[in-house]
Amino acid sequence: MIERLWAKLGKSSLQPGEPIAPHNVPEHVAIIMDGNGRWAKDRGLPRMAGHHSGMKAVKRITIAADRLGVKYLTLYAFSTENWKRPKAEVDFLMKLPQQFLEIELDELIANNVQVRMMGHKEDLPSYTISAVEEAIVKTADNTGLVLNFALNYGSRMEMLEAVKEIATEVKRGQLAIEDIDEKVMADRLLTSGLPDPDLLIRTSGELRLSNFMMWQLAYSELWFTDVYWPEFTEEHFHEAIKEYQRRARRYGGL
Ligand code: FPP
Helix, strand or coil, rough: CCHHHHHCCCCCCCCCCCCCCCHCCCCEEEEEECHHHHHHHHCCCHHHHHHHHHHHHHHHHHHHHHHHCCCCCEEEEEEEHHHHHCCHHHHHHHHHHHHHHHHHHHHHHCCCCEEECCCCCCCCCHHHHHHHHHHHHHHCCCHHHHEEEEEEHHHHHHHHHHHHHHHHHHHHCCCCHHHHHHHHHHHHCCCCCCCCCCCCEEEECCCCCCCCCCCCCCCEEEEEECCHHHCCHHHHHHHHHHHHHHHHCCCCCC
C-alpha cells in the first residue's frame, strides 16, 4: 500500500553503501519542527508560507519514518506557549491539522497509519478538534505507524496534571504514597501506553527542549540540525537515524 505514497515522491533516496541497520531503527522518533518562520523570511515570504511548507514536510517525514519501520512518530505541532503568537498566525496554525487531514486522511488510512493526538483539547477550535478526532476514530484499528500530533501540548502542564491526579488518588485512599513510582507517573502522562522516544530531532539550529516531553526524553538520544523544518528531507532524516545508530545507549549504566 505504501508504494502508492512512494510513487508520488519518487524512489527512496537511501544510497547504496550507506545502509541503515534494519535491526536498530528507533522505535519512537519525536521531532520539534522548528524554523518555519525563518525559512519563509529568508525567501521574502510571509510566515504562514513557512508553516504551509512545514505541513508538506510532515507528509515527507511520515512516509520516510514508515518506510524505515519506525513505529511511533511524535510531532510537536503547537505548544501551550504558541498561543502568545499573533492571532492571525495562531488561527493559521490551528487550521493546519484540518487541512492536512482533509488531503491526507485517506492515504493515512490506506497505509495503516494510526493517528493520535496529545495535548489539551479544550482550548482548540472545534474545527481543529473535530478533524483530529475524526482521524483518530477512523484510524483507531490501524496497526502501522502511530502518527502522534502534539497539539496544544506542554510538558510542564502535562506533569502538573499527572501530579494532581496522583494527589487526588492518594487523598481518596486509592493510592499509597509508597506505591508512587515511575510507572505510576508515566501512566498518568499523555503518552501513557507509548514507549519513550528513542530519538529526538530538532531542526533550525535551536538547542533546547521548549517544554517538549521532558519526562519522556530522559534517556533519548538528541540530534540537532541547522536545517529549517520546511527543507528537512528524507536524507536529513536518514542522517539522524544513522547518527542514532552510531550512539551507544547506556541508560546510566556502563
Ligand atoms: C516552529 O517554527 C513551528 C511551529 C510552531 C509550528 C509547527 C507546525 C508545522 C510544521 C505544521 C504542522 C502540520 C500539521 C499537519 C499539524 P517557528 O514558526 O517558530 O519558526 P521560527 O522559529 O523560524 O520563527
